[in-house]
Amino acid sequence: MTNGWVDIKNTDLMLIMGGNPAENHPCGFKWALEAKRNRNAKMIVVDPRFTRTASTADLFCQIRAGADIAFLGGLIHYALENNRIAKDYLLHYTNAAFVVKDGFKLPEDGVFSGFDAKTQSYDKSSWNYATGDAAGHALKEPHAAAAAPGAPPAPPPSMPEKVAYDFTLQNPSCVYQLLRKHYSRYTPEMVARITGIPAADFVKAAEMFTSIRKDGDMKKVATVIYAVGWTHHSFGTQIIRTAAILQLLLGNVGRAGGGVNALRGHSNIQGATDMAGIFDVLPGYLKVPTPADGSFDGWMKRLTPKPAKPGQWDSFNYWSNTPKFAVSFLKALYGDAATKNNDWAYDYLPKVDRNFSWVYLWDNMYNGIVKGIFAFGMNGVAIGPDSSKNIDALKKADWLVVGEIYPDETSEFWKAPGTTAEEMKKIQTTVYRLPCAGFAEKDGSFTNSARWLQWKNAALPVPLGCRLDQAIVAQIFLKVRDLYKKEGGKFPDPILKLSWNYTDPANPSLSEVLKEINGKALADLADPKTKQEIKTGQQLPGFAWLKDDGTTACGNWIYSGSFTEAGNLTMRRGTEDPSGMGVYPNWAWSWPANRRVLYNRASCDLEGKPWDPSRRQVWWSEAAQKWAGNDVPDFKVDSAPKDHMGPFIMNPEGVGRIFAPLGAFADGPLPEFYEPMESPIDNPLHPQQTHNPVVKRFKTPADKYGSPKDGYTIVCTTYRLTEHYHYWTKNNPVNVQLVPEPFVEIPVELANDLGLRGGEKIKVSSARGEYIAKAMVTRRIKPMLIDGKKTYQIGIPIHWGYRGIAEDAGKTALKLANLLSPTVVDPNAHTPEFKGFIVKVERVQA
């Protein structure tokens, strides 16, 4: 979230799309209802079905799963056509005025400039700003001469230091004009053809959403709230980009009650992401080195951006501090073994030379490359996609270690329904099942969607025979280290020299771990401005103290400040809220620097005065000559408004990116609508390029993809219920009581076509597998008109499998919803396309 859960109460308007918070985040959803109760805020819900969230909405639009970019692009088009935009904000806080260099082409034919059909990838060098002269005019660029054979490869293209711009926004190559042109195709009629939302209904939604910027008034604020309904697509990152562009266009980012807000699906999934839960990032979103980086300096050169902006503007470019974060991280990992002379132990870090993300991992196991897997806190087989591929992959693995509190589909993959006794005998995978502690039996911190780190205490003792996750991992590590000590090995140093200074090395306390993550001084430090001093060994007050000379250690720069000399701040439970805006500065601790709303400089006009005086977050204090506020300013505190420093300090441009230059995204600098990999129609925008051009199909025999020609004409989406939590509450009687059995939601009209009544069994088939459950015949999903064709959409809650109370009692068909979903991933985040694939359905004769 750019903002936070509580902050939603400050909004005037909510667009909830790609998420169903009433269902999946019922506690947080209260803040949306608070906004309705206390501010008469309006709520627009756009979803493939009329959800629990929709039941409290003021306007609901039923969208075809996967058509989100068309809807949001249509909103951008509507806002631009009706002048419902935040003009000053756009001009000064975004790159709308920046001029894009010659050679860039919009994807009218389905692809941007630089596409290579053979490799299905882009040469992104044309996705860049033009270099500007002193007046901002674009300089003519010399044509690059063909590289001489044998010459060293040209350095990767970078953004110009001085960007060309046109503050009148008239230059046809400026970002604003490109945006206009790009989305001019997203008319209400086109939106209707793609999304299935009738044009009149779409216009109603567009009118309502953009009404907050009527006549250019900046007081009102709208928020965009989403969850995995946006990420589970082969263009998921670009859906979120479209929303970000829309919010920049309307001047809603950085403001209380605004922002682009991702609702994270699990209690600590934000924490997992922050702490390197993704294969190509280290803690604090430092990119993992690649073999091409060569050295610490090479790595830092790639990661540390240089400012790129109009000459007269200023840019904080906060990532210029990357070396401080990286050196401190390596000092935390390797302590005294990381020195300037050995490149801060850079060689000890693993280098990423391929895609190790979820789906690739299973694909590699299927292909015999990955030999084993540790499965902790997740049910890999059930999670899918294409569960049968994952089951087959595990059959080929040498070993599987499962840390769980229940027997689950993964730990019992070898007895998946349909596996014969003969086949079972052939499975040679060794399975280790480690009984773990449950969430209530562990302490530690959860990081929620609002970026709050909140400490929790263990409520119950660990059951006999079970162990804490950190104890299991630590004990495995100590054994491995012993083996390296005894037997040596090709490269034992990264293991032998790892810092492991916990009071109980076999069971590290999590507060010691958090202390380590926060970081400490390795030498006496002093701030020349404030004269503040920190002694060797003391906890750091925050990341501003991090150094790139080896005098600080810090496990994750964005968490620095969470466990200071004042103690564990994640334990704080102060309920005072002086501003009344739900800031609660003494409740837990939020990254970064206990700041609740990111980019909050953008909540003020150019002079540093809040756009809305009734919602004052931060402001420029002329008297103190610095930024002050109810929240922690997300800005260089002494940068006066006249210096024109951009509020988006994490971008080298200092401004929000409507156009995302160069390598920011794999599939385009502006979001374009593409059909899901499996879709009922060809893309009405460019039928010759239906799908996201850079998305590749997987190639094992398990990877099958369906098309309408084969009879797969029904759009299917998957989701979760409030009564269940993922795949493990099927073991808990109280949850099972609330929703006892799997079901498939289908429209009344489809049921009539099939001659099916509610509660009777239905079989859903995709190119990959089938799913059988009772039908829930509902009016909450209606048939749609997609590109002129009547199209049905159905939905499957995912929570069942082949182990659980109902399953063990023989009351279900022992099917996993993800037997249906395809192995296709988003090219940026590598998230699978669990939503919007195609199926056929039939009645199951009783």
Add this chain to the structure above:
Amino acid sequence: MSQATLRIQKMSGHAGPVPGEGTQRELQVCKLIDVTTCIGCKACEVACLEWNGLPYRETMFENTYQTMPDTAWNFWNVIKFNEYERPDGSLMWLMRKDQCMHCAEPGCLAACPADAAIVQYANGVVDFQQDHCIGCGYCISGCPFNIPKFNSATKKVFKCTLCSDRISEGLEPACIKACPSGCLHFGTKDDMKELAEKRAGQLRDHFGFANAGVYDPPGVGGTGVIYVLHDATNPEEYGGLPKNPTIPWVVKLWKGPVKWLGNLAIAGGIIAVTLHYLRYGAKTVKEDNRAEGGQP
């Protein structure tokens, strides 16, 4: 369940004054359910089961998100779901938490013949005292909301207690505590009424629900559980909430005219017997009857 700290103001099947009646100042308690912000999450259902230690039961999927068709003797709180198409074609998914309404004039209490098996505390809570219950089931027919449910094993009737054990200790009912959306409120009847009217006004003025209103039916003297509805003219759509609930006429007849007729008949009988005695004296038993082993 009987609570020592809760003062009783009405008792079923009880002649004469209620002990302690009117001796203390009492506020009427009230639960407010704003169905317009209920998300049907069922936290209240679970909290009710957990607090009251009720057993988990096997349920069936019945083409609805609703856990069970109705309340049960060991399931006192159920959210009723209804997909409702408005006349303009737009859809509403109505969710209403159903439980005992704690009527000011409770039909169950009126119908109950057993002394103090059903009581109404001075704070308005209607509570069943199973140790006095004779299992006749009259309360079931006396309730216009179809709430009390019979346990055939114990021959006793059960329903929501408004967590009288919790509120006697100054806590809110368990459902209120668990509600994440803020659609449940608990307080005095006056305060809840005011809050409800305010919310209904907001729905009328700002959210286009011209018929929004408060459900506090006068036919049962008002209720200790009140609802805010988007459309108060159409309560039946909310899982069958009766439009004008009243105590059934059978119960009224039974407890009204029939009762007095009965009383009259009893009094008449006593008078007749007395007159008979005065006129004819005591009946004498013949000696030979005794010899045959007849009753004395």
